[in-house]
Amino acid sequence: MSKKHEFQLQRWKLLIEDRIKSGMKVRDWCDANGVTKDAYYYWLAKLREEHYEEAVQSLSTEKISTNTFVELPMPKQSCQIPQTVLPDPANTA
Known part of the structure; x- marks a missing residue:
């Protein structure tokens, strides 16, 4: 991008x-x-385009972390899970 274009972008950003x-x-x-409205909207579009390109570049350079699994040790004591008491189907009348 030329210095003139950079200067104009900065000027229009302020405007x-x-x-x-x-x-x-x-x-x-x-x-x-x-x-003129045409000039206003022209430079507004240029600024939006510039910001879009910057955002895309920053996203493409970010390091994306990957999910990993970690092995967890078993607890020393076993967990006792109480059994639910269900009615005996033979005793239902």
Whole structure:
């Protein structure tokens, strides 16, 4: 990316942040600041594209951990699981 393009992106980033902070509608802000709506939306799209590319690059460089299994030792005492007392089917009448 050229220095000129970087400069323009930074300039438009500040302008778009100013528009958002102002709370004005895009049309009103553009009229008040001598900016065409076409230029505003062009640079907004460029900034979104730039941020998207940065996000994709950061995701692709992140190390993704893998799940692993760990063997756990058996407890020294055996666990006694109580048996549920069920009615004897022969004694049901």
